[in-house]
Amino acid sequence: MIIDIKYHIASLTAVFLALGIGIVIGTSMIGSDTITKQQRNIIDGIEKEFTILREENKQNTEALLQAQEEMSHQQQFNQNVLPLLVRDKLKGRKIAIVDINYHREHDGLANVLRSSGADVQSVTIINLGLLKDENLNKQTAGMLGKSKDTDLEKYLPDLAKLSAEAIAAGENSDLVRFLEDNEVVRISGYHGPPLQDVVLIGGSAKKEEDYFKKFDQVMIKAWQKAGLNVYGVEDSDTAVSYMRYYQNAHLSTVDNIDTVYGQVSLVMAMYGYPGQYGIKETAEAFIPPLE
Missing domain, CATH: 1.20.5 (Single alpha-helices involved in coiled-coils or other helix-helix interfaces)
Structure with missing residues (x-):
């Protein structure tokens, strides 16, 4: 009581x-x-x-x-x-995890993917919020050849395209090094081939930090053009959800990737059960079929 x-x-x-x-x-x-x-x-x-x-x-x-x-x-x-549920489901798959605008670790997700037999080649954390700093903003615009236009939202698409190319093909090393030195990007592992899948962790804490159309969407299109499979995920307590964005981009989605259930759902979606999974109104089912 x-x-x-x-x-x-x-x-x-x-x-x-x-x-x-x-x-x-x-x-x-x-x-x-x-x-x-x-x-x-x-x-x-x-x-x-x-x-x-x-x-x-x-x-x-x-x-x-x-x-x-x-x-x-x-x-x-x-x-x-x-481990029994995911064992060998993604054996040999080469995966990159890209975490945008988050300030928490997703080691659990990487460990589950590894338990499924996948090779997590890289984990890249991108903090676009740091680009609001005036000096860093100007330097970044300069790196992109946009020194006369330091409006963050105007150069974000260029930054997204070059970052996506870096993750997929290992290109644009000077830009990546600059972003790492200024902590806009944190990378573990290595970028480039032979990459097959990208797990994109999105959503945002505030509506004014919703950069999907200027950043995430550009990255998704670049990866899809390169022939990579892209999966859109977010945490269960994300303030501004990107699920509808991801679904409109024809991605399989998981809206509770911070939970064991969400992590199993992602593995099964990648294994061969594409769909929209999780606990939010945008989900079509809680979890995919289990084998």
Whole structure:
């Protein structure tokens, strides 16, 4: 049973206020059996209220401990079963993970892909928010030959195309090195062939940081033109979802890639069950068929 703490606080406050008024009246009417009886009833009521509150709190504590224990068991189950579900599903596949505008790690996703037999060639994290810095903005525009036009959104498509080429073919090393030196890009692994698949982690924290049409979409088209398979994913708590964008670009999608369920869904989508998976209204199913 879940208790409403605000309700109990309000109730107890009212009771204490009434008790205070009763004491004031009582001090001016010492010897009145009626007032004394009323005060006794109020005190008994407070004691009863506290007894009920303590019992409900005890029940809630026990329920919480039970839920935590069940969650721990679920996590242990996931860790033991997940490798069996994905084993050899993506054996030999060459994959790049590209994480745009996020400030969290996705090591779990990379590990699941590796458990499926895939070779995760690179993990690239791109933080476009840093380009709002005036000096870095000017330098980046200069690297792109746009020194007279430092409007971020105007040069983002060029930056996206060159970045996509770098990931797919290992090109534009000077630009990549500049972006790495200024922490706009973080790379582990190596760019270039023989790449087959790109997992694009998108979404944004704020509407004003929605750069899909200027950046993500340009990268997707460049990768598709190069013959790569592209999959669009995001975390379950993403503030501004890109799922509809990805689906309009004809990508298979997973909207809860931060969970074990989402990671299994991605592996199965890449294995041969394309679709729109997850927990949001844009999903067509929670999870693909499992073999």
